[in-house]
Amino acid sequence: MSLIEVKNVTKIFGPNPKAALQRYRDGLSKEELLAETGHTLGLADVSLSIGKGQIFVIMGLSGSGKSTLIRHFNRLIDPTDGQILVDGDDVIKMSIRQLERFRRTKMSMVFQRFGLMPHRTVLQNVAYGLKVRGVGRAEREAKAMEWIERVGLSGYDGQYPTQLSGGMQQRVGLARALATDAEILLMDEAFSALDPLIRSQMQDQLIELQSELGKTIVFITHDLDEALRIGDQIAILKDGRLSQVGTPPEILLNPADDYVTEFVRDVNRARVLTVETVMRPPKTRLTGADIDKALGEMRRTNADWGYVVEDGRYLGVATQESLAAAVSANDGRNLYEVAEDGPTVSAADALEAALPAALETDYPLPVVDKEGLLMGVVSGREMSSALTPPKVASAAAAEPGGSAGRAGGAAPASTAGKTAATAESPAAAHRETAKLDG
Amino acid sequence: MSDLWLGWPTQLTIFAVALAVGIMVDRSTSNRASAVASALGVLVLTQALAFVPLDTLFFDGDLGRTIRGATNDFVRFLVVNYGDFFDAISEPVLRTLVTLERTLRDAPVPLVLFAVGALAYLASRRLAMAAGMVVALYFIGTLGLWEQAMQTVSIMLVSVGISIILGIPVGVLNARSNTARKIINPVLDLMQTIPSFVYLIPALMLFGLGNVSAVLATVIYATPPLIRLTDLGIRYVDAEVVEASRAFGATRRQMLTGVQIPLALPSIMQGINQTVMMALAMVVIGSMIGARGVGQTVLIGLQRNDAGQGLIGGIAIVMLAIVFDRISQAAGARAQKHRQVAH
Numbered sequence: 001m002s003l004i005e006v007k008n009v010t011k012i013f014g015p016n017p018k019a020a021l022q023r024y025r026d027g028l029s030k031e032e033l034l035a036e037t038g039h040t041l042g043l044a045d046v047s048l049s050i051g052k053g054q055i056f057v058i059m060g061l062s063g064s065g066k067s068t069l070i071r072h073f074n075r076l077i078d079p080t081d082g083q084i085l086v087d088g089d090d091v092i093k094m095s096i097r098q099l100e101r102f103r104r105t106k107m108s109m110v111f112q113r114f115g116l117m118p119h120r121t122v123l124q125n126v127a128y129g130l131k132v133r134g135v136g137r138a139e140r141e142a143k144a145m146e147w148i149e150r151v152g153l154s155g156y157d158g159q160y161p162t163q164l165s166g167g168m169q170q171r172v173g174l175a176r177a178l179a180t181d182a183e184i185l186l187m188d189e190a191f192s193a194l195d196p197l198i199r200s201q202m203q204d205q206l207i208e209l210q211s212e213l214g215k216t217i218v219f220i221t222h223d224l225d226e227a228l229r230i231g232d233q234i235a236i237l238k239d240g241r242l243s244q245v246g247t248p249p250e251i252l253l254n255p256a257d258d259y260v261t262e263f264v265r266d267v268n269r270a271r272v273l274t275v276e277t278v279m280r281p282p283k284t285r286l287t288g289a290d291i292d293k294a295l296g297e298m299r300r301t302n303a304d305w306g307y308v309v310e311d312g313r314y315l316g317v318a319t320q321e322s323l324a325a326a327v328s329a330n331d332g333r334n335l336y337e338v339a340e341d342g343p344t345v346s347a348a349d350a351l352e353a354a355l356p357a358a359l360e361t362d363y364p365l366p367v368v369d370k371e372g373l374l375m376g377v378v379s380g381r382e383m384s385s386a387l388t389p390p391k392v393a394s395a396a397a398a399e400p401g402g403s404a405g406r407a408g409g410a411a412p413a414s415t416a417g418k419t420a421a422t423a424e425s426p427a428a429a430h431r432e433t434a435k436l437d438g
Numbered sequence: 439m440s441d442l443w444l445g446w447p448t449q450l451t452i453f454a455v456a457l458a459v460g461i462m463v464d465r466s467t468s469n470r471a472s473a474v475a476s477a478l479g480v481l482v483l484t485q486a487l488a489f490v491p492l493d494t495l496f497f498d499g500d501l502g503r504t505i506r507g508a509t510n511d512f513v514r515f516l517v518v519n520y521g522d523f524f525d526a527i528s529e530p531v532l533r534t535l536v537t538l539e540r541t542l543r544d545a546p547v548p549l550v551l552f553a554v555g556a557l558a559y560l561a562s563r564r565l566a567m568a569a570g571m572v573v574a575l576y577f578i579g580t581l582g583l584w585e586q587a588m589q590t591v592s593i594m595l596v597s598v599g600i601s602i603i604l605g606i607p608v609g610v611l612n613a614r615s616n617t618a619r620k621i622i623n624p625v626l627d628l629m630q631t632i633p634s635f636v637y638l639i640p641a642l643m644l645f646g647l648g649n650v651s652a653v654l655a656t657v658i659y660a661t662p663p664l665i666r667l668t669d670l671g672i673r674y675v676d677a678e679v680v681e682a683s684r685a686f687g688a689t690r691r692q693m694l695t696g697v698q699i700p701l702a703l704p705s706i707m708q709g710i711n712q713t714v715m716m717a718l719a720m721v722v723i724g725s726m727i728g729a730r731g732v733g734q735t736v737l738i739g740l741q742r743n744d745a746g747q748g749l750i751g752g753i754a755i756v757m758l759a760i761v762f763d764r765i766s767q768a769a770g771a772r773a774q775k776h777r778q779v780a781h
Contacts, residue, residue, distance in 0.1 A: 115682030
């Protein structure tokens with residue numbers, strides 16, 4: 001079920017956005033709009049659906065409109081056009097009073113540069129949302145105290161923000177947002193101002209808190225690694241337009257366009273992709289204790305390797321040779337005893353962790369779950385192909401291809417080729433002449 | 439009057455003034471249409487005035503005499519018809535002034551010295567500074583000007599009080615609305631540049647000779663910096679902090695009282711300090727329209743060609759300035775604590 005529904009939100013900045021909106025609807029591009037009307041297209045028909053309990057990451061470079069977009073959710077910015085539904089309520093239609101109530105109870109926000117009030121202590125800052133709501137002093141301070149402890153700032157409640165480090169200040173920001181018990185947490189580049197070590201600690205803390213509290217978190221970042229690390233869903237924004245929405249593996253494995261491809265190229269894929277994304281069903285499952293039957297099965301499917309399974313539980317691997325040898329030895333061992341133990345991986349393992357084992361064995365690695373059930377197999381080759389970044393159709397290659405395609409539509413390809421040849425020949429002739437003259 | 443100043447050059451001048459107003463509006467709004475409209479407005483207004491049967495018509499009379507006549511008529515009109523209204527305004531000011539003055543003059547001198555010392559200590563938390571203030575004030579007494587100083591102090595306190603009551607809300611208004619700012623800022627420029635006597639003449643007619651007119655002159659002269667610095671202070675409050683308070687559902691009022699004013703406080707305190715200093719600068723001018731106090735001492739020195747008396751009056755004013763300045767500066771510095779956003 002989606003909690004936040006964004007429908008065709010368009011934002012145009014400038015003195016007369018409504019008129020500019022009409023021009024944009026008439027087909028003007030962002031650049032044309034700026035050149036002709038002096039209006040900036042901030043967001044262009046963005047539609048999103050954010051599910052309850054998700055960490056939804058909106059990613060884009062600076063100027064992509066991500067901060068503008070997140071400010072539409074609690075209407076710190078009014079859209080020029082479009083609809084935003086939160087839990088079925090239309091945020092755009094709310095009166096000022098309704099909006100204030102909505103901001104107090106439904107959504108809270110964490111800011112890039114923390115947005116703490118320097119004249120208030122940590123305790124007063126954390127209690128701010130409750131104070132605005134009109135909660136009594138004792139109650140709000142008790143509650144604020146709880147959250148201060150929860151984010152690991154016990155003992156700092158009497159300090160002023162200036163006395164804390166950046167990481168600690170952002171913990172205060174987080175505690176302030178959590179203290180209102182709002183269902184939705186908006187985080188605007190919340191960790192971008194922190195140094196890498198603190199940032200990853202904060203990411204861990206956020207994931208931990210989210211799994212405990214089940215909040216819906218909308219997280220803005222310009223850092224793809226961060227997006228992939230914490231996001232359940234990632235939306236990629238470029239120039240105010242949505243490029244792609246998907247889970248981290250979807251984004252990595254099937255980038256929608258060149259922009260996303262370019263983006264995901266430098267990601268450490270081995271760390272982000274899990275075995276699950278490349279796993280496939282085993283070709284040969286050997287069940288039952290009978291070796292002859294198993295050998296027959298393997299010959300029939302022409303498989304070199306079989307995965308021995310008892311009650312769905314993985315026991316080991318067997319080769320045609322090992323089975324044939326066991327049959328000819330006829331020492332009374334059954335299939336379960338013949339199966340050779342080997343390395344296994346679990347579906348949640350990152351490829352980084354699974355790869356060494358896959359390189360050691362010459363058969364696809366079995367993937368087993370916690371109970372030891374065989375889920376599937378994964379081969380080294382499949383892993384390495386998943387790890388290869390998709391190629392960007394480079395601009396130089398794409399452009400002539402495109403124009404050739406268009407030219408081809410107008411005239412037969414051979415003609416186009418001939419034209420090119422004749423176009424070239426005078427130059428060649430000229431060169432010949434030059435040579436003769438020289 | 440020479441013919442040079444009459445006839446069509448007058449018309450041309452009016453047109454130039456209209457144009458200048460247009461350009462000014464254009465600069466502040468960058469909106470051609472409204473600039474043209476204001477220029478036309480000025481033209482139409484002056485032409486309309488020209489048809490009103492005043493002493494002289496523009497076309498063959500002189501503009502200066504017209505304005506003079508109109509202004510005098512207007513002031514006379516106010517005095518005749520709204521005299522009670524102006525009395526009603528001046529009455530509470532006068533009463534406050536008298537009460538304050540009497541309290542300060544009747545209070546035992548050591549008590550006043552102690553109170554100033556305590557105030558200085560509260561503002562600065564430094565004993566040395568408190569002691570210094572007490573000494574400075576005592577020094578005025580040794581000059582034989584204690585009573586006059588107390589009169590000046592009471593005029594100052596009332597003027598500064600009125601300035602604060604008017605200045606801070608107007609400053610807040612300016613910070614919130616660009617339109618208000620565009621209208622009020624030129625008025626502030628006018629208040630600070632127009633010579634005090636220009637508005638003291640009608641003020642004397644409306645409020646009479648004495649302390650109330652002096653308070654009025656002081657308020658007109660001393661309020662602009664407070665308005666400007668309040669405006670500036672609120673505008674310069676970190677945008678993200680204000681946004682944060684908005685995101686948590688604060689009302690405009692909660693934002694103003696809980697975030698914007700507290701964070702603009704150092705700037706507002708600076709404004710109050712400026713107001714106090716400028717109010718002191720008006721002491722002598724105030725005495726010229728009948729306000730009592732140290733200014734009068736200087737004025738008498740001037741009238742009697744008594745340089746010595748002028749000097750001791752001057753010293754007393756400087757001592758008062760030091761006391762007021764140090765105390766309000768110290769209070770401002772303490773307001774500065776924890777007000778800067780950390781990054």
